Amino acid sequence: MNRTHPQNIDAASLGSRKPLFAATRGCCKEGSMCIPCTRQCICISAVALLIVGIVAVIIVLTVTVGVPPFTPVNRLCVTTNNQTGFLCDDREVCIPASQVCDQRRNCANGEDEQESLCSDLPNSLPEYLIFYCGNHQFWIYADKRCDMMNDCGDCSDETGTWANCPPCGPQWWRCTMVVFHAYCACIPRSFCRDGVQHCSDWSDEYVCLR
Ligand SMILES: [Ca+2]
Ligand SMILES: [Ca+2]
Structure with a gap:
């Protein structure tokens, strides 16, 4: 009977060989190619499977629980x-x-x-x-x-440095009013030359044009 006995391997011949884990142990099919199954190959496959699993769980949770409404910070x-x-x-x-x-x-x-x-x-x-x-x-x-309207009651929302409002627009006439009322520093041009004094200097009746 022929028996195969282990051969004596010296240190020099061991050093010239590749590590055992890099040796071919089988075949992982990838398309038509056959690549060796190494530990690296198994590791990459495991990570890929883990990622696919996580994505699947997220999709299932999104479908079943629903997407929470976006809340702007x-x-x-x-x-x-x-x-x-x-x-x-x-x-x-x-x-x-x-x-x-x-x-x-x-x-x-x-x-x-x-x-x-x-x-x-x-x-x-x-x-x-x-x-x-x-x-x-x-x-x-x-x-x-x-907004031209006297919402605070003392016109502090329309005049003064705290309000910091821009100049009256073209549809408005700027003056110091006789009394506080619905408007403050700017009156509508429809008030000009209407026979009623709105500005303390009468400019709404003598200067302003509609
Ligand atoms: Ca509301
Ligand atoms: Ca206002």
Whole structure:
């Protein structure tokens, strides 16, 4: 009977051989190619399987639980009328500041009326939605600053350095008014030459043109 005996291997011949784990142990099919199955090959396959598994779990959770609504961290925006606004969850609709906590759902998901915003006005509102009047006991929504109307009652939202409003537009006439009323530093040009004094220097009756 022929027997195969282990051969005596000296140190020199061992050093010239490749490590055992790099030896061919089988064949991993990849397309039409046959590549050797090494530990590296097995490692890469395991990582790929793990990634596929994680992605599958995420997809299943998204389908079954649903995607949580996006909540912008900073909702400050500017409306089409160039007013300070509040950005809705869809990141497209920008509502005027004064529509927040007015008991009407102006954003699709009603996020403008959520309790965290409206439970303790004005403290529960972000600072950018608020303007404090000359008398700090009173506040208005930020979009009411510089809108020509006397919302604070003392015109501090329309005049003075704190309000920092731009000059009157072409449809308005600037003067110092006789008394405070609905308007402050700028009156509509429709008030010019209407037979009623609005400006202390009478400029609305003698200088202003409609
Ligand atoms: Ca609202
Ligand atoms: Ca105002």
